[in-house]
Amino acid sequence: xxxxxxxxxxxxxxxxxxxxxxxxxxxxxxxxxxxxxxxxxxxxxxxxxxxxxxxxxxxxxxxxxxxxxxxxxxxxxxxxxxxxxxxxxxxxxxxxxxxxxxxxxxxxxxxxxxxxxxxxxxxxxxxxxxxxxxxxxxxxxxxxxxxxxxxxxxxxxxxxxxxxxxxxxxxxxxxxxxxxxxxxxxx
Numbered sequence: 629x630x631x632x633x634x635x636x637x638x639x640x641x642x643x644x645x646x647x648x649x650x651x652x653x654x655x656x657x658x659x660x661x662x663x664x665x666x667x668x669x670x671x672x673x674x675x676x677x678x679x680x681x682x683x684x685x686x687x688x689x690x691x692x693x694x695x696x697x698x699x700x701x702x703x704x705x706x707x708x709x710x711x712x713x714x715x716x717x718x719x720x721x722x723x724x725x726x727x728x729x730x731x732x733x734x735x736x737x738x739x740x741x742x743x744x745x746x747x748x749x750x751x752x753x754x755x756x757x758x759x760x761x762x763x764x765x766x767x768x769x770x771x772x773x774x775x776x777x778x779x780x781x782x783x784x785x786x787x788x789x790x791x792x793x794x795x796x797x798x799x800x801x802x803x804x805x806x807x808x809x810x811x812x813x814x815x
Contacts, residue, residue, distance in 0.1 A: 633735040638698035638728065638766070640678070640690040641748040642705070645723045645757040647686035654720065658685070661722060668708045676701035681740045689748075691740050695730045699770045702726050702760050703800050710758065727751030729763045729793075743789050750786055754795055764794035775801045 644650070650657040673680060673690055676697040682689035692698035706724065713721040729747040733740045747763055755761035761781055762770075771778065781795035 634732055635735050636731065637733050637740065637744060638692040638695040638730045639733060639740065639744045639748040640688075640692065640698050640702055640726060640728050641745070641752040642688045642690070642702075642724050642726045643752055644686040645725055650722065657722065661685070664709065664712060664722060668712065669705055672701055672704050672708065676704075681738065689740070689745065691733070695766055695769045696773050698728055698730075699762070699766065699774045699776070699798070702728055703774070703776060703798065706758060706760060707800055723757035725752055725755045725757055726760045727753070727755065727762075728760065728766050728798075730765045730769065731763075747786060747789065747793055750784070750793070751795055754781060754784070755797060760798045762796050762798050764796060767794075767796045774798075777801060 644661065647657075647661075669688070670680075676692065677694065678690040678692045678698065678701055680688060681691050690698070690701070692701070706726065709722065709724055713723070727748045727750065729744050729751060731742075731744040731747065733742040733744040751761040751763060767778060770776075776798045779797045779799065781797050783792045783794050785792045
């Protein structure tokens with residue numbers, strides 16, 4: 629008998645930007661990406677108690693029980709990728725874009741699905757290469773606990789989900805401007 633479990637989880641969706649182009653132009657990209665996973669990404673995910681629930685060549689979906697762990701993991705991976713790209717020509721950079729949401733998901737034999745996954749993937753697709761976009765659900769929990777600054781990225785209607793999701797770009801403090809942004813204030 630199959631048992632579906634409804635669970636609150638932080639879902640981090642990550643994608644390698646322009647992977648098809650990178651693989652065509654530089655066949656060694658696959659080995660470099662595997663090295664990034666082995667030496668950085670997988671270690672950081674484990675350190676922050678994340679569980680990889682889906683992994684393909686260019687995309688990773690990770691579930692966390694604690695949203696602060698998910699946020700710290702995402703920021704640390706992005707900082708690590710920036711360091712790993714340092715010294716390379718821009719056309720050789722491997723850049724990730726990430727989306728993070730926190731809401732109910734359905735768990736079936738280890739597979740995770742539902743609105744939390746949909747929103748995380750939607751947010752991932754909004755952000756620029758090397759960036760992290762979070763939902764207002766995440767923002768409210770991490771704003772005072774994680775070293776980042778925030779910029780509004782608009783309110784977006786997602787099919788099948790009500791109310792719309794407020795998207796927020798998270799910027800690590802060492803690269804962020806001093807401007808503070810709060811979603812309930814205009815401007």
